[in-house]
Amino acid sequence: MFYMPDKISALRFISQNQASSKMSVSSPCVGICQLDTNGKVCTGCFRTIDEIGQWRTASDGLKKRILKTARDRQATTGSCKKA
Template structure:
């Protein structure tokens, strides 16, 4: 999957753990997106999907 598209849904609002309520990425993942390789972007998307399934997983899983 070359040129992985951003998951941004233009609903940027961070929760108490600095996870975006719109796309479920951490603030670090959001700021690093443009510099990340396609493989790292896919890992970011996997972590975001996991956070959506289990919001408690956001604790300690920010990609930092």
């Protein structure tokens, strides 16, 4: 039987693997790993699922753009929860 994890489990797995790998631009993951009510944005780091999925292979330039977008998203939606 094939097991397909739900979005939260997949998000947590990706975030944990990002946090443990060496990166020149640090992951903004704060270990919350919960999606907003629309199921599109993590309420911990304010990245979309697509941005989280891209992180590991993204160039430093793309990572910086993702961080800026996440900060802008956070500023318009509210402050980050702390783990």
